[in-house]
Amino acid sequence: MCGRTSLFTSLADLQDRLDATHATPDAYEPRYNIAPQDDIEVVTAADPDAIERHHWGLLPEWADGPGDGFINARAETVAEKPAFRDSWAERPCLVPSSGFYEWQAAAHGTEPYRVYRPDDLVLLGGVWREWERDDRTLRSVTVLTTEPNDLMGDLHDRMPVLLRPGEEATWLHGDPAERAELCRPYPDDDLEAYRIGTAVNDPSNDHPGIIKRDETEQSGLGEFA
Numbered sequence: 001m002c003g004r005t006s007l008f009t010s011l012a013d014l015q016d017r018l019d020a021t022h023a024t025p026d027a028y029e030p031r032y033n034i035a036p037q038d039d040i041e042v043v044t045a046a047d048p049d050a051i052e053r054h055h056w057g058l059l060p061e062w063a064d065g066p067g068d069g070f071i072n073a074r075a076e077t078v079a080e081k082p083a084f085r086d087s088w089a090e091r092p093c094l095v096p097s098s099g100f101y102e103w104q105a106a107a108h109g110t111e112p113y114r115v116y117r118p119d120d121l122v123l124l125g126g127v128w129r130e131w132e133r134d135d136r137t138l139r140s141v142t143v144l145t146t147e148p149n150d151l152m153g154d155l156h157d158r159m160p161v162l163l164r165p166g167e168e169a170t171w172l173h174g175d176p177a178e179r180a181e182l183c184r185p186y187p188d189d190d191l192e193a194y195r196i197g198t199a200v201n202d203p204s205n206d207h208p209g210i211i212k213r214d215e216t217e218q219s220g221l222g223e224f225a
Contacts, residue, residue: 044093058087075125088179093127093128094124096122098122125161125163126141126143147185163182
């Protein structure tokens with residue numbers, strides 16, 4: 001799954017990587033601990049030249065409020081579930097990330113790990129929709145998940161759909177069948193992971209120290225790649 005992420009590249013590098021301009025550049029700031037219900041940067045098929053900010057947690061039309069959103073959707077069933085099927089068919093998006101976090105079970109609880117690409121952002125496959133209630137309109141997004149690769153399998157039984165370089169256009173502009181072919185485990189050798197400290201557990205902690213390697217004695221998986 002994907003329940004916490006980050007985006008701390010510079011605005012210039014983000015715009016260059018996505019070949020798009022941020023719609024609200026003054027609102028952009030490096031973030032090391034993005035949690036569900038936060039706003040998150042996305043690029044949509046509807047406006048691929050713009051980087052927008054959407055609410056993380058897709059809100060179906062029957063949702064009572066922003067807290068009722070779905071942060072993840074299973075790629076295997078996204079075309080069938082009423083909450084997602086229209087968005088899957090018509091509203092794909094990209095969610096850029098400097099690395100996401102996963103928690104591994106350990107004897108004393110859970111240990112957080114950072115998963116990232118050493119030389120680039122990762123682009124998560126998502127879908128979005130507009131939710132309206134009274135006089136409020138909110139654009140919301142969910143991140144798709146798929147089976148894990150070997151690297152992620154040591155941490156969780158799911159992983160986010162990560163697009164390989166060059167697949168962005170197919171995700172945004174291809175048909176659902178073409179997108180479905182991209183919902184497979186990402187290559188292990190293009191990702192790295194390492195254990196971090198527990199500061200990430202509290203969403204109010206958002207600083208560069210979040211991604212510092214935890215060098216204390218390891219009881220679990222440790223650093224791996």
